[in-house]
Structure formats: C-alpha cells, structure tokens
Amino acid sequence: MPTTDREPPNIDELRDRAYQLRRMMMTMTRGKGEGYIAQGLGIADCLAALYFHELRHDPERPDWPERDRFLLSTGHYSIAMYAVLAAAGYIEEDELPTYGLNGSRLPMSTFDDTVGVEIVGGSLGHGLGQAVGMSLGLRLDDSPGRVYVEISDGELDEGSTWEAAMAGATFGCDNLVVLIDCNGIQADGPVTVAIEPVADKFTAFGWSTTEIDGNDMSALVEALEKSRVSDGKPKAIVMRTTPGSGVPTIVDRPRAHFVRVTDDEWAGLVQELEDNRDVHA
Amino acid sequence: MTSTRDTAPRGHTRGMGELIDIADKTTVLAPFGETLAQLGRERPEIVALTADMGRYSDILPFRDAHPDRFFNVGMAEQSLVMTAAGLAKTGKIAYCTTYSVFVTRRAYDFVAIAGAHSKAEVKIFAGMPGLTNGYGATHQATEDLNMMRGIADLTIIDPCDATELTQVVRAVADIPGTVYVRLLRGKVPVELGEDYRFVPGKAALLREGSGDVGVISTGYMTARSLDAAKAADNRGVQASVLHVPTIKPFDTAAVVEFARRHDRLVVAENHKTTGGLASLVTEALYQGGILRPLRRVGLADSFFECGSQEYLEAKYGVDLPAVTRAILGEV
Numbered sequence: 001m002p003t004t005d006r007e008p009p010n011i012d013e014l015r016d017r018a019y020q021l022r023r024m025m026m027t028m029t030r031g032k033g034e035g036y037i038a039q040g041l042g043i044a045d046c047l048a049a050l051y052f053h054e055l056r057h058d059p060e061r062p063d064w065p066e067r068d069r070f071l072l073s074t075g076h077y078s079i080a081m082y083a084v085l086a087a088a089g090y091i092e093e094d095e096l097p098t099y100g101l102n103g104s105r106l107p108m109s110t111f112d113d114t115v116g117v118e119i120v121g122g123s124l125g126h127g128l129g130q131a132v133g134m135s136l137g138l139r140l141d142d143s144p145g146r147v148y149v150e151i152s153d154g155e156l157d158e159g160s161t162w163e164a165a166m167a168g169a170t171f172g173c174d175n176l177v178v179l180i181d182c183n184g185i186q187a188d189g190p191v192t193v194a195i196e197p198v199a200d201k202f203t204a205f206g207w208s209t210t211e212i213d214g215n216d217m218s219a220l221v222e223a224l225e226k227s228r229v230s231d232g233k234p235k236a237i238v239m240r241t242t243p244g245s246g247v248p249t250i251v252d253r254p255r256a257h258f259v260r261v262t263d264d265e266w267a268g269l270v271q272e273l274e275d276n277r278d279v280h281a
Numbered sequence: 282m283t284s285t286r287d288t289a290p291r292g293h294t295r296g297m298g299e300l301i302d303i304a305d306k307t308t309v310l311a312p313f314g315e316t317l318a319q320l321g322r323e324r325p326e327i328v329a330l331t332a333d334m335g336r337y338s339d340i341l342p343f344r345d346a347h348p349d350r351f352f353n354v355g356m357a358e359q360s361l362v363m364t365a366a367g368l369a370k371t372g373k374i375a376y377c378t379t380y381s382v383f384v385t386r387r388a389y390d391f392v393a394i395a396g397a398h399s400k401a402e403v404k405i406f407a408g409m410p411g412l413t414n415g416y417g418a419t420h421q422a423t424e425d426l427n428m429m430r431g432i433a434d435l436t437i438i439d440p441c442d443a444t445e446l447t448q449v450v451r452a453v454a455d456i457p458g459t460v461y462v463r464l465l466r467g468k469v470p471v472e473l474g475e476d477y478r479f480v481p482g483k484a485a486l487l488r489e490g491s492g493d494v495g496v497i498s499t500g501y502m503t504a505r506s507l508d509a510a511k512a513a514d515n516r517g518v519q520a521s522v523l524h525v526p527t528i529k530p531f532d533t534a535a536v537v538e539f540a541r542r543h544d545r546l547v548v549a550e551n552h553k554t555t556g557g558l559a560s561l562v563t564e565a566l567y568q569g570g571i572l573r574p575l576r577r578v579g580l581a582d583s584f585f586e587c588g589s590q591e592y593l594e595a596k597y598g599v600d601l602p603a604v605t606r607a608i609l610g611e612v
Contacts, residue, residue: 133367163360
C-alpha cells in the first residue's frame with residue numbers, strides 16, 4: 001500500500017485506522033499478557049495520521065532514499081509501532097502475537113533491524129538528536145524526504161533532548177517535525193519534573209510550535225499539514241494524549257506505565273474498545 | 282623542543298594536547314584535518330562535526346574546504362554523537378571531534394547505542410587521549426580505552442604518529458560502523474617509515490631484537506618505545522617492538538606469537554595500566570598459555586593534577602627514561 005503522494009484526508013477513515021491499530025495492540029497484549037499498552041493506545045491516532053495520510057513512504061521499498069522518516073524514540077511504545085507497521089504492510093499481521101515473546105522479531109523495545117524501524121529506541125533521549133542529523137543529511141542531498149520523530153514528555157527530563165532542540169533550531173531544520181507525546185506518565189508515576197510549559201519551551205528554543213489534543217484526528221491532520229510550511233524552523237507538535245485511550249478500564253488504571261492484562265479480563269477490554277469505537281468521532 | 286617550549290617557565294602548562302617528543306623530529310601540522318579535507322574532496326558522502334572543538338581538534342581545514350558539510354553543535358557531546366548518527370543513517374560518513382574525556386565519559390550511552398549498536402558510520406576522533414595535557418583529571422582521558430573496549434561492535438584505534446594517523450583517517454571511512462580514534466593534534470611527529478602501512482585489526486612488528494625483551498605498545502608510546510629501545514641498544518639490550526594500533530578488535534594471535542619469542546615483556550601505553558593494552562595482553566597471553574614476566578608502563582589508577590606535560594610524565598612514570606628502565610629491567 002504505497003503512500004507516495006498525499007490525498008485529501010478522510011478523517012473518518014483515519015479514525016477507523018486508529019481503531020484497527022488499537023485492536024491489533026490488544027491482540028498483542030494477549031500473547032505476552034503485559035506491555036506498554038497504555039502508551040500504545042494513546043499514540044494510536046498519531047500513528048494512523050502519519051502512516052495513512054502524512055508520510056510519503058512505501059512498504060515495498062522500506063529503504064527508499066527519498067522516503068519520509070518516522071523515528072520512534074520511545075522504544076517501549078513498540079506495541080504501537082508493530083501494529084502500524086503491520087497495518088501499513090511492512091510486516092505480516094499474523095506475526096503480531098509474537099510481540100515480546102522469546103526469540104520474536106518484534107521485541108518489547110524497538111531495534112532498527114525490524115523492517116520499517118529507523119532507529120534503536122529505548123534509551124530515552126536519543127531520538128530527537130538523531131532526527132536532527134537525518135534532517136541535515138536529507139537536506140544535503142536535496143531530498144524531499146522529511147523527518148518525523150516521536151518523543152515523550154518523560155523524555156523531556158533528558159538533557160540530550162534539549163541539546164538536540166537547540167541543534168535543530170541552530171541548523172534551521174525545517175524538514176523536521178517532533179511529535180511530543182504528553183501523556184503525563186513516566187516509570188515512577190506521574191511526570192514530576194517541571195517540564196511545563198512544554199509548548200512555550202519549544203517556542204523559546206526556536207521551534208514553530210502547535211499544541212493539540214493528540215487523540216483528536218482532525219487536530220492531528222491539521223497540525224501535520226501546518227508542519228509542512230517552510231519557515232526555516234523545525235516544527236514541534238505538542239500532543240496531549242490519554243494513556244489507554246479507547247479502553248476506559250486502562251485509562252482508569254492508577255499506574256498505567258506498564259500494564260498486565262490477565263486472560264480473564266482480556267475479552268472485556270476488547271469489548272470496551274469496541275463499545276468506544278466512535279468515542280472520538 | 283620548540284623555542285616557545287624552552288622559554289616556558291617550569292611548571293607552566295604548555296600547549297594542550299601536543300606531544301613533547303618532537304625535539305629533533307620531523308613534524309606534520311594538523312595531519313588529521315588536512316587529510317580529512319582532502320578525503321572530503323574525493324568522497325562527497327563525508328561530513329564532519331565538532332562540539333566546539335574545531336580549532337582544538339585540527340578539523341578546521343575540513344570546514345574551510347567544505348563549509349556546507351561541517352556542523353558545529355556547540356558544547357554538547359551527546360548532540361554531537363546523535364547528530365552524527367542521524368547523518369550516517371542518511372548515507373553519510375560522519376567524522377566528529379571533541380576531547381576524549383567528553384565523548385567517553387559524557388556521551389558513552391550515545392556512542393554505544395546511537396553509534397555502535399546502530400552500526401552507524403560515525404568516526405570519532407578524540408582529542409587529548411590519555412595523559413597528553415596538563416589540565417588535570419577533567420581533561421585527561423586516562424581510562425578511555427578501558428571504557429570504550431566495553432562497547433560491542435566498536436573499533437578502537439590508537440595511532441602512533443603523523444604517518445599512521447594520516448592513513449587511519451582514510452582507513453576508517455571503510456571500516457564498517459562506529460570507530461573511536463585517539464587523535465594526535467598540533468605538530469605531530471613522524472616516527473614510522475614511509476613503507477609503514479596501517480592495517481585495521483593488525484599489529485605491526487617494528488623492531489626485531491635478540492629475543493631477550495619484547496615491548497608491546499600502542500599510540501605514541503610506540504614512538505617512545507622505539508626511542509627507548511635505541512637507548513637500550515647502547516647498554517647491550519636489543520629489544521623488539523610490537524606496535525598494536527588497533528585496540529579493538531585485538532590482534533591476539535600476533536601478541537601471543539610475539540610473546541612466545543621473548544623471555545620477558547614490557548607493555549607501554551598512554552593509559553592506565555588497568556583496562557587498556559596491558560589488560561588485553563595479559564588476557565591474551567593467559568588464554569594462550571604463555572606466561573612471561575611482564576612489566577607495565579602506564580598510568581596509575583588515579584586522578585592526576587595540573588602541571589607541565591614533562592613534570593606529569595616523569596612523576597607518573599611514563600616518560601622516556603621510564604620506558605628505557607623497563608626495557609633494561611631496572612627498577
């Protein structure tokens with residue numbers, strides 16, 4: 001399913017894509033019985049908007065030099081990455097249940113030897129800087145390829161993220177878009193370090209910044225469209241997302257960073273997802 | 282020594298990172314940057330970066346020749362390695378420079394994951410490795426080899442002189458993945474003959490002695506070992522010298538074979554005696570079943586103070602007399 005030219009967005013179709021990604025993630029959770037499902041569900045809308053509308057990419061040619069790059073800095077969101085790679089045709093959907101199992105090609109954290117995965121994620125604070133480098137490389141080649149990188153609010157604790165933010169602005173990387181998943185959680189619970197106001201900070205660092213509801217498909221598509229403006233600045237989209245989005249029981253979990261789903265509750269959670277299918281419509 | 286050096290007051294810290302063994306020797310100014318600038322003309326995929334150490338890493342000739350392919354990320358070593366890795370992932374070969382202490386101690390996770398694990402074409406030229414300046418422990422990378430050899434899929438090279446460094450600048454472009462090179466800067470002496478050829482991963486026998494004592498050395502301590510071997514000749518001891526420029530992957534076979542042919546060994550390195558060449562040699566020999574008396578010339582497991590290079594090298598036992606004494610078997 002090559003997407004080498006953008007067509008006008010069909011918001012309803014993109015919402016359905018996001019629902020399908022969430023379903024795939026729930027299937028993966030059943031295999032392993034645990035994972036970073038809350039973050040995955042939270043970012044599903046963003047990935048649907050990227051892979052089924054915004055990105056110029058071709059699953060038949062994952063190394064196409066002029067492709068747009070998507071970098072998942074938060075390697076532990078792998079469950080969402082594999083879902084969208086399967087939905088887009090990079091990997092087979094029937095491989096998804098091996099997620100996180102011993103010997104699987106779909107490990108709990110993303111590595112760049114999985115087709116369609118651009119960087120080794122997982123060690124947080126590595127994504128934005130590598131995206132800056134890719135942006136410069138594509139610019140040197142006069143490539144139309146653009147670079148999209150997802151980072152999280154927890155990752156804003158890392159000093160390297162801010163080094164990279166300065167570099168992106170210094171070098172005027174206007175083919176670079178950072179999507180900041182502000183879901184309010186990190187390993188020890190709620191985000192505790194004084195990272196707010198995130199949007200103001202990126203603006204102050206020299207980025208063209210937009211803040212949206214990251215689970216609102218129309219807002220996502222509009223923000224991505226705006227990010228294509230050539231203004232000599234890198235672009236930041238601050239996405240306020242709900243961890244567990246689409247499955248209320250997971251949303252309501254007091255500690256959603258790493259979720260265990262028992263066999264008993266799995267079917268009920270999938271039913272919740274089905275019941276809330278139109279919640280964002 | 283240059284006249285500037287001779288007039289410097291005792292205890293004054295001299296030009297940072299330049300070797301002191303350049304008296305009466307032919308030197309080449311900035312062999313790294315000049316070679317890289319030329320290589321950049323031949324290979325358009327080469328880019329270069331620095332973390333505010335352009336002048337002090339000799340890389341400015343590249344900037345002047347290829348300004349559009351040069352990026353100074355400021356005093357930010359994590360950004361340096363990340364940006365280089367990103368450039369590499371678009372098909373570039375990214376040479377980057379900063380001081381050894383900063384890229385190893387501060388950016389270690391980035392060298393390991395964004396660099397080596399990602400098989401990124403990142404070539405790190407690390408200035409002032411080991412004890413090559415008098416600015417104290419903050420600027421003396423006396424444990425860099427120990428740290429870097431712990432990273433899988435990383436190549437580590439410690440060149441001896443201008444001749445070798447010039448060859449290494451070119452060679453690393455074709456060594457797959459991330460490479461860490463100990464940079465010699467400023468006026469770099471020419472020690473090795475015109476026929477010397479750096480071969481990645483291979484040790485080089487530079488001097489064949491009588492079989493009594495064999496010196497295994499790396500980096501500029503090989504030059505000092507050759508000087509010490511000459512001095513020992515006058516005392517009736519003919520030492521061999523095996524130069525090991527590639528620290529990782531380590532040429533175990535050559536080291537074992539060399540050791541087998543000598544009654545006793547000296548290991549000389551510009552690094553702590555723990556975790557660097559001496560550790561690699563002893564691991565190789567023990568595994569190879571070769572036991573020989575072995576004397577380590579290198580730095581103590583300590584943080585060093587500020588002071589002149591001559592003062593520090595003499596105090597910590599890595600100067601020419603110290604290597605000569607080790608070869609002669611004197612205390």
